[in-house]
Amino acid sequence: xxxxxxxxxxxxxxxxxxxxxxxxxxxxxxxxxxxxxxxxxxxxxxxxxxxxxxxxxxxxxxxxxxxxxxxxxxxxxxxxxxxxxxxxxxxxxxxxxxxxxxxxxxxxxxxxxxxxxxxxxxxxxxxxxxxxxxxxxxxxxxxxxxxxxxxxxxxxxxxxxxxxxxxxxxxxxxxxxxxxxxxxxxxxxxxxxxxxxxxxxxxxxxxxxxxxxxxxxxxxxxxxxxxxxxxxxxxxxxxxxxxxxxxxxxxxxx
Amino acid sequence: xxxxxxxxxxxxxxxxxxxxxxxxxxxxxxxxxxxxxxxxxxxxxxxxxxxxxxxxxxxxxxxxxxxxxxxxxxxxxxxxxxxxxxxxxxxxxxxxxxxxxxxxxxxxxxxxxxxxxxxxxxxxxxxxxxxxxxxxxxxxxxxxxxxxxxxxxxxxxxxxxxxxxxxxxxx
Numbered sequence: 001x002x003x004x005x006x007x008x009x010x011x012x013x014x015x016x017x018x019x020x021x022x023x024x025x026x027x028x029x030x031x032x033x034x035x036x037x038x039x040x041x042x043x044x045x046x047x048x049x050x051x052x053x054x055x056x057x058x059x060x061x062x063x064x065x066x067x068x069x070x071x072x073x074x075x076x077x078x079x080x081x082x083x084x085x086x087x088x089x090x091x092x093x094x095x096x097x098x099x100x101x102x103x104x105x106x107x108x109x110x111x112x113x114x115x116x117x118x119x120x121x122x123x124x125x126x127x128x129x130x131x132x133x134x135x136x137x138x139x140x141x142x143x144x145x146x147x148x149x150x151x152x153x154x155x156x157x158x159x160x161x162x163x164x165x166x167x168x169x170x171x172x173x174x175x176x177x178x179x180x181x182x183x184x185x186x187x188x189x190x191x192x193x194x195x196x197x198x199x200x201x202x203x204x205x206x207x208x209x210x211x212x213x214x215x216x217x218x219x220x221x222x223x224x225x226x227x228x229x230x231x232x233x234x235x236x237x238x239x240x241x242x243x244x245x246x247x248x249x250x251x252x253x254x
Numbered sequence: 255x256x257x258x259x260x261x262x263x264x265x266x267x268x269x270x271x272x273x274x275x276x277x278x279x280x281x282x283x284x285x286x287x288x289x290x291x292x293x294x295x296x297x298x299x300x301x302x303x304x305x306x307x308x309x310x311x312x313x314x315x316x317x318x319x320x321x322x323x324x325x326x327x328x329x330x331x332x333x334x335x336x337x338x339x340x341x342x343x344x345x346x347x348x349x350x351x352x353x354x355x356x357x358x359x360x361x362x363x364x365x366x367x368x369x370x371x372x373x374x375x376x377x378x379x380x381x382x383x384x385x386x387x388x389x390x391x392x393x394x395x396x397x398x399x400x401x402x403x404x405x406x407x408x409x410x411x412x413x414x415x416x417x418x419x420x421x422x423x424x425x
Contacts, residue, residue: 044415048340052331059327060320063299067323111301111377143379144307146300175299177319224382 067177073169073189079129082161087213091158094134102127102236102250103136105218105228108150108170108178109143113227116238117171120246125164127250137167140215140226146178148211153183155207157190160198165190277411280401284349285336287398292329294376302326305378308370309363328352339414346405353399357392364388 081093090103102124106113127133139154141147150170157166169186176182183202187194201207218228229236231249247254295302303322311318332352335345360372369386371378410417 045341048335048338052335055331055334056324056327059296059330060324063302063323066299067303067319109300109304110379111298144304177300177303 066175068179068182069176071169071173071176071182071186071189073165073172073186078125080161080164082163083158085155085159085207085210087210088217090214091137091139091155091163092134093137093164094128095131096134098128098132098134100127100133101136101232102133103138103230103233105138105140105223105226105230107140107143107147107226108154108174109147110226114171114174116227116229117168119243121168121171123243123247123250123252123254126252130252132251138214138218138223139211140218140223141211142215148208149180149183149202149205150178151211151214152205152207153178153187153202155210156198156201157187159201159207160187160191160195162187162191273408274410274412277405277408278413280405281336281339281342281346281411281414284346284398284401284405285333288329288333288336288349290333291375292326292331292333295326295373296330298376299323301376301378302373305371305373308368308373308379309359310366310368311359339411339416342411342414342416343406343409346402346409350399350402350406353395353402357395357399360388360391360395 079093083092085091104116104124106116124133124135128135139151141151154163154166154170157163166186169190170178173186180203184194184199187198187202227238229238236249244254295305299322302325303319306318306322306325313321332345332348335341336349356372356374363370363372364386369381369383371381371386372388372391373379374391405411
């Protein structure tokens with residue numbers, strides 16, 4: 001049985017008279033329409049695939065740029081406190097005889113640490129500059145390789161005497177992958193120029209022992225995650241704390 | 255002129271009537287999940303890379319970085335296709351494959367004793383022991399896999415560009 005007779009039979013069943021010469025033309029037109037629709041559909045599919053490819057490739061390109069561009073440090077912090085680091089002991093910003101201590105356990109790669117720094121970082125700096133507080137910084141490094149290299153570079157910058165600005169710069173540009181050349185560039189940005197000892201400290205992981213000791217000591221002291229804040233040794237709950245509340249607790253203006 | 259639709263079955267069955275609505279629901283839920291999952295990650299590049307690193311997969315660093323960069327955008331693209339209802343069946347197939355790979359990743363992290371967040375909707379990385387949520391992550395992915403499966407089986411849905419362009423729909 002030919003296709004045509006089959007089709008005619010179907011039409012008959014449905015109560016339609018079989019094809020005659022007049023609707024052969026109609027069928028040809030329908031066929032042309034179907035061809036056009038097929039072509040439109042093909043175009044639509046091609047457009048869709050191009051859009052998908054552009055989104056993915058473009059997204060990767062944007063990410064590449066965001067990760068590898070040079071750092072863009074903000075204004076340097078006012079006071080700097082150079083110090084020789086001792087294993088198991090944190091960086092301390094502020095006067096040694098300040099009556100209060102705020103200890104911050106952080107990882108330069110931890111998202112909530114970035115949030116904390118964005119929201120409260122300037123208040124901590126203000127409290128330290130007021131002379132009533134010193135700020136212990138415990139840079140832990142458990143969030144992957146760049147956590148470690150960032151903590152190391154931070155330690156290097158502290159010994160060279162521009163640690164506070166460097167700390168701020170690292171947090172400010174958290175979308176960078178922070179490879180060595182970016183870590184070095186940040187040093188130059190916040191300090192104008194850097195001594196070669198800083199370069200070799202960054203490139204050769206000169207403070208890796210200190211970095212490892214900080215992580216171990218913090219863990220031994222019961223720090224379970226970052227950011228952890230302790231005020232005069234007492235753990236300080238960051239949950240739901242507003243900027244006003246935090247400022248009041250440090251005795252500074254929000 | 256009569257359509258073949260009516261010739262085939264003059265009275266649509268109940269299934270035929272509700273199927274497009276179910277498919278539409280599946281399509282839109284999947285689209286929303288992909289768009290949210292991708293959208294939450296595109297803004298935080300390093301976090302996305304870290305989330306992939308946390309799985310400690312035996313892949314070269316370059317590839318891990320590329321996955322971290324590309325995966326959120328891939329999810330957004332997939333979400334857009336499903337939202338538009340364009341290439342619904344292929345998009346559903348790709349969704350199902352991706353979900354399966356994610357589930358294998360989560361299960362393998364679990365089996366290897368890692369305690370990580372899946373990083374499915376942003377976040378990711380290590381969490382405290384005992385705080386990993388592997389069971390609920392796997393259950394959620396199973397649910398989504400079912401939606402994708404339905405969509406592969408019955409991709410035709412309402413408000414879709416596929417429908418507009420479909421050459422069989424009205425001929």
